[in-house]
Amino acid sequence: xxxxxxxxxxxxxxxxxxxxxxxxxxxxxxxxxxxxxxxxxxxxxxxxxxxxxxxxxxxxxxxxxxxxxxxxxxxxxxxxxxxxxxxxxxxxxxxxxxxxxxxxxxxxxxxxxxxxxxxxxxxxxxxxxxxxxxxxxxxxxxxxxxxxxxxxxxxxxxxxxxxxxxxxxxxxxxxxxxxxxxxxxxxxxxxxxxxxxxxxxxxxxxxxxxxxxxxxxxxxxxxxxxxxxxxxxxxxxxxxxxxxxxxxxxxxxxxxxxxxxxxxxxxxxxxxxxxxxxxxxxxxxxxxxxxxxxxxxxxxxxxxxxxxxxxxxxxxxxxxxxxxxxxxxxxxxxxxxxxxxxxxxxxxxxxxxxxxxxxxxxxxxxxxxxxxxxxxxxxxxxxxxxxxxxxxxxxxxxxxxx
Amino acid sequence: xxxxxxxxxxxxxxxxxxxxxxxxxxxxxxxxxxxxxxxxxxxxxxxxxxxxxxxxxxxxxxxxxxxxxxxxxxxxxxxxxxxxxxxxxxxxxxxxxxxxxxxxxxxxxxx
Numbered sequence: 001x002x003x004x005x006x007x008x009x010x011x012x013x014x015x016x017x018x019x020x021x022x023x024x025x026x027x028x029x030x031x032x033x034x035x036x037x038x039x040x041x042x043x044x045x046x047x048x049x050x051x052x053x054x055x056x057x058x059x060x061x062x063x064x065x066x067x068x069x070x071x072x073x074x075x076x077x078x079x080x081x082x083x084x085x086x087x088x089x090x091x092x093x094x095x096x097x098x099x100x101x102x103x104x105x106x107x108x109x110x111x112x113x114x115x116x117x118x119x120x121x122x123x124x125x126x127x128x129x130x131x132x133x134x135x136x137x138x139x140x141x142x143x144x145x146x147x148x149x150x151x152x153x154x155x156x157x158x159x160x161x162x163x164x165x166x167x168x169x170x171x172x173x174x175x176x177x178x179x180x181x182x183x184x185x186x187x188x189x190x191x192x193x194x195x196x197x198x199x200x201x202x203x204x205x206x207x208x209x210x211x212x213x214x215x216x217x218x219x220x221x222x223x224x225x226x227x228x229x230x231x232x233x234x235x236x237x238x239x240x241x242x243x244x245x246x247x248x249x250x251x252x253x254x255x256x257x258x259x260x261x262x263x264x265x266x267x268x269x270x271x272x273x274x275x276x277x278x279x280x281x282x283x284x285x286x287x288x289x290x291x292x293x294x295x296x297x298x299x300x301x302x303x304x305x306x307x308x309x310x311x312x313x314x315x316x317x318x319x320x321x322x323x324x325x326x327x328x329x330x331x332x333x334x335x336x337x338x339x340x341x342x343x344x345x346x347x348x349x350x351x352x353x354x355x356x357x358x359x360x361x362x363x364x365x366x367x368x369x370x371x372x373x374x375x376x377x378x379x380x381x382x383x384x385x386x387x388x389x390x391x392x393x394x395x396x397x398x399x400x401x402x
Numbered sequence: 403x404x405x406x407x408x409x410x411x412x413x414x415x416x417x418x419x420x421x422x423x424x425x426x427x428x429x430x431x432x433x434x435x436x437x438x439x440x441x442x443x444x445x446x447x448x449x450x451x452x453x454x455x456x457x458x459x460x461x462x463x464x465x466x467x468x469x470x471x472x473x474x475x476x477x478x479x480x481x482x483x484x485x486x487x488x489x490x491x492x493x494x495x496x497x498x499x500x501x502x503x504x505x506x507x508x509x510x511x512x513x
Binding site: 009012013015016017018022023024027028029030031032033034035036037040041042043044045046047048051054055057059060061062063064065066068072087088089090091092093094096098100103105122124127129131175176178 | 403404405406407408410414415417418419420421422423424425426434435436437438439440441442443444445446448450451453458463468469470471472473474486488489490491492494495496505507
């Protein structure tokens, strides 16, 4: 290491027309270390959340197959990773003093040159002209839907069918899906997946209908209320007559369509959600028919519900589309869960299904894929154009008509 | 699927970065290693001043809204994959984006 020539340092200050009494000491002389290079480190731009995860020693993993774009997952968020290059040069220093508290003014003797300046020699460990950038993304769940749909759970007697199918535990899913643990768990719960013997399974809709039918029969036979179903009795009695519904499935369905509470006499009970049950029945009615006459639908829907539950059009948001312009007015199944997760593909699917949308109609089909900080209106501004008909704002595609 | 875990180094350091517009080149095309960069001073108002070659650049200290992690391939193997080590975090940079002022040498000063 070469000693800094203090006279040279001082004359450089003079030549640069800097006044020593306006500067702070120590002066720092920078040079590149012998090992300095532009490829011994990778820079990764973080946001506060990722930084916190790293500092707390939580899991932060970069994931992807050979063909995938890499993503970075913390325990709860997924980020897209992109390389960004800059025309600026970033010089990396591991020991540079920038804290003003550790600096002080030069003394009069130093300014006059009677005493030497203080100096530190700093070695730069490297330089970079690129870094990795992170962008929060909606997790790539499409692959998970595909994987789990291959082997739906249809009941214990059909399990032999799935003997040769690959089934997925949570850790297997985390190895396969480019998403964080929290996002995977949230999605599994949202889509009412059930953990059967440690494997996460999509429950076949036909099987759900069958089991719920048994459950409603039992509720009626026992004269229970949908607002208070004793879980222990339900599991025991449902198997007394006819079809066998496994205990874990009873609990899973009660959990999916209701919420647990403890009654006054200490029994664990479930309260079925009116919204969820109404949606289940609406889907049952609409599932295998293309279009349904709207007034007939409301009639049948109302009549099909278990005692104590009342149908309401608001329960259909994100589930079915009502077309009041057709003669007669009609309704058809249009599930937000079955639409693409990519924002652009989602809008294509929406405008394919219907040319012009009212805000209240389109909202439930966009909300679910809005990222933190994104609002439905900001997304609409980006992906849709507006027109006004009879004083009402309508949204349509920005893409030219084919 | 390839999974690379980011691991915090046991003594996570705080580094600093100097951002220059343009590029530094060594005089004799010998690469940058071992070469002198310049003198860094701070004014009494805590603005950084850099003397590079025969230029003076005034800069400013910026706290990064998005901090930068310095990653380094780890030497230890774990299931055949080398985890990336988070060696340091950069939260502050000195940006020198103003136009460099040339230093004019006065011959008379030397005499």
